[in-house]
Amino acid sequence: MSQSNFAKGRERWHMQRFKECYPGIAKMETISSENPDFILQDKSGSIGIEHRRIVKPSDEKGFNLKQEEQVHEKAVNLACEKFFKSTEEFVEVTISFASRTKINAENLAPRIAEIVKDNIPEEGSFKLLKKYDDNLNKVLPDEISKIRIFKSASLDGNYWTFDGGGFETELKPELIQKAIDDKNQKLPNYREIHPECNEYWLLLVIHGFRPSSWFEIPDSLGSTGFEYDFDKVFLFDVQKRNYFDFTKK
Missing domain, CATH: 3.40.1350 (Trna Endonuclease; Chain: A, domain 1)
Structure with missing residues (x-):
């Protein structure tokens, strides 16, 4: 899409x-x-x-949250498309990006798709990937803090999204x-x-x-x-x- x-x-x-x-x-x-x-x-x-x-305007340093979210959205959509072309599996994926980290969506998307493909959980369960595993081996690229992958027989398509942290302003x-x-x-x-x-x-x-x-x-x-x-x-x-x-x- x-x-x-x-x-x-x-x-x-x-x-x-x-x-x-x-x-x-x-x-x-x-x-x-x-x-x-x-x-x-x-x-x-x-x-x-x-x-x-x-949406919130740019802050005093020129940082714009909406623009950052648009890049995140592009990376997620591209990753989902690449994943769909490589397997017939359906999964639900939520990606947490590192805050205020510069991202190249085109370069990052294939890496995300490959990580998800290599970590599809058993049906009815989910897998949570963090930046480092229990042995302190790096699992995710710098731009990502965690990825949650869920697989269910009821899924009729791939549902990929992202979340983020922040606070409310008046x-x-x-x-x-x-x-x-x-x-x-x-x-x-x-x-x-x-x-x-x-x-x-x-x-x-x-x-x-x-x-x-x-x-x-x-x-x-x-x-x-x-x-x-x-x-x-x-x-x-x-x-x-x-x-x-x-x-x-």
């Missing part, structure tokens, strides 16, 4: 979970688009939905407003391409499954007004299935 297809699939999953939470749109058909990202449609009309993930209104401002600029183009839409909504998403989107959301944020041109602007916490329907200043 390409990076763009993976990202679009994640956006569609966010959209589906939001539909399950927000009243009145659960049964509307979701049509993938680009300008905006989705069109919700039923007999009553259409709603254009623009999607935007909220979500500031300024970060929300910047995301809105970026998307406001594109709204006139959306209206021109899809004039059939009755409304246009902006869906800001806290993904929450990666350190780059671990936020503490203060209760006061729900009563904070924002400047926007969309008909509605939401902040959706995917993990907690909570949303804010922001008021306009």
